[in-house]
Amino acid sequence: MRKLFPYPWMTLVLWVVWMLLNETLAVSHALLGAVLAIFMPLMTRAMYVHGRMKVKKLWLAVLVATRVVVDITVSCWKVCKIILGTKQARSRSGFITIRLNIRSVYGMTILASIVNSTPGTVWTELSDDNRILLVHLLDLNEEQEFRRIFHERYEKPLMEIFE
Structure with a gap:
């Protein structure tokens, strides 16, 4: 599961922002947003050289x-x-x-x-x-x-x- 969603919170936020920017709940926009939200963190994970961010409080x-x-x-x-x-x-x-x-x-x-x-x-x-x-x-x-x-x-x- 971690391989498909290396940064699950980022995936969720990207999808929500996509939906808010498009101002629609259409299935086509939801699917396209989901595809982008899943693949963007996968394609950019090599840039995270400092490891995962950990929020303590x-x-x-x-x-x-x-x-x-x-x-x-x-x-x-x-x-x-x-x-x-x-x-x-x-x-x-x-x-x-x-x-x-x-x-x-x-x-x-x-x-x-x-x-x-x-x-x-x-x-x-x-x-x-x-x-x-x-x-x-x-x-x-x-x-x-x-x-x-x-x-x-x-x-x-x-x-x-x-x-």
């Missing part, structure tokens, strides 16, 4: 996802205020470095997605040893707050989930 993953949605919404409003505000407010952007403690490749990938999805921040560079992260912030007045949120609300929970 699913409830914490849901909590982090909820936090991300709330923080992105709040950040959208802050970015709007900066962009529509004074020229001085727009001139406070710059780069900061953050020391990373997370080691999981999957955790880092999700952390990068969170940073890049949040308006006003961009993950720009990771050191060769994966210890120092360079981030561009639109508002450097919140540098310390960003570091605190980054470590407490995202990095630590992701370490609990994946390590």
